[in-house]
Amino acid sequence: MTGWHAPDDLVTRYADGSLPEADAWSLETHLENCGPCAVRVSHAARAGAAGVMLAQVRGAVLNAVREPAPATARTPAPATTQVPVSASAPAVPRGARAVGGRLARIAWAAGPALRGAWSAAVVLVAVGAVALAYGGGSASARPFLLAVAPIVPVAGVALSYGRHADPLHEIVAASPSGGLRLLLMRTSAVLAVSLPLLTAAGLLLPPSGSRLPAAPAAATWLLPGLALTLASLVLSGYVGCRNATAVVGGGWLLALAAPALSATGSGLTARLTQQLSLYFTGASLQGGWAAAAALCALLLAARRSAYDRLETM
Structure with missing residues (x-):
């Protein structure tokens, strides 16, 4: 707890939802360590428009708890089947439950992409490239991986944010922790999975061979992948997340495929490697x-306020 306390106007604006996002985050951080300010915010919320609804919900919950549960006829179980709880299942330590709950919250906050098929697709791309190089003896594994790797995190962003990806998107995005903060958090989770996995797969791939031009190094796609991902986030502020990622990902594939397919005189793998x-x-x-x-x-950073209600309407 510090000597500073939130002013009354700040508490009032936070309670009625008119406080800007950055100030709301700062106040929420302060409330975690300041009991008096937390009590004042609670009182302000009860005195506002939501106070009536909160009182009704509280009354309904208390009435439901106080009413006795209806008696139901149950057939007594044989004495031989009654096993003490401690003997039937070992107790889970409180610390283990806390760790499990924290991991579950982190996995949920990381976004639908990491909980869905996208993570499996990233693993499939990495393992498939290595298997194609060593099991199939194909020299196109490294160019293929380097061509696809920059848009893998872009696809993860598309599957992490928006009404089409998250059934609770409108509720989460409209909260003080939504908007750009949530978008960046889920993008960071996508990058944390795709960057090391695809780079490790590139390091495991053999050289292209003497008949093909030397392919770029395994880590050369990292900066392009980061730039394309950030570009899709910027464009999301104008056209939405799904449209932005489609434009950026499609533009990258077109910039690679059009010159490689239109050129003549060598194999497709060689032309893709040169590109x-x-x-x-x-x-x-x-x-x-x-x-x-x-x-x-x-x-x-300059347009962060444009993401406060991104895809919430």
């Missing part, structure tokens, strides 16, 4: 991707 080198290889190209990622991050 990837044009996008990934070289300090200047990597610096450009880093600058693009930084610019997108600045745009996100």
Whole structure:
């Protein structure tokens, strides 16, 4: 607890929902460690428009608890089947329950992508590339992985945020913890899964071989993938999350496929490898991707208020 306490106008605006998102987060952090301010916020909420509804809900709950449960006829079980609880199942330690509950909350906050088929698809891409290289003897495994890897986190963002992905999206996004904060948290979870897994798979892949041009290194896709993901977040503020990720992901695939398919004179794998080198290889190209990622991050910070009610209507 500190010597500072929230002013009355701040408490009132928080209770009626008119406090800006950043100030609401700051006040919620303060309330976790300040009992007097938490009591004042509780009183303000009860005195506001929601107070009547809260009182009705509280009264209904108390009435339901006080009423005796209806008696039901039950057939007594034989004495031989009555086993003490402690003997039938071992007690779960309180610490284990707390850890399990915390992990469940983290998994839920991480978003639908990590709980759905997207995580399995990422594993399938990584394992499939390694199996294609070693089991099938294919030289196209590394170009294929590098071509798909930058848009894998973009697809994860599309499956993590929005009405189409989360049945509770409107409720969660309208809360003080929603908006850009929730979008960035779920994007971070997607990146935390896809970046190390796909990079490790790229490191395990063998070289392209003497008949093909050298493919870019396994980690050269990281900055492009980060820049494309941030670009999809910026565009989401204008056209929505699903449309933005479709535009960014489709644009990347088109930028790779169109030159590789239109060129002639060598195999498709060689042309794709050459195209990837044009996008990934070289300090200047990597610096450009880093600058693009930084610019997108600045745009996100500048337009953070546009995400407060993103896809809530």
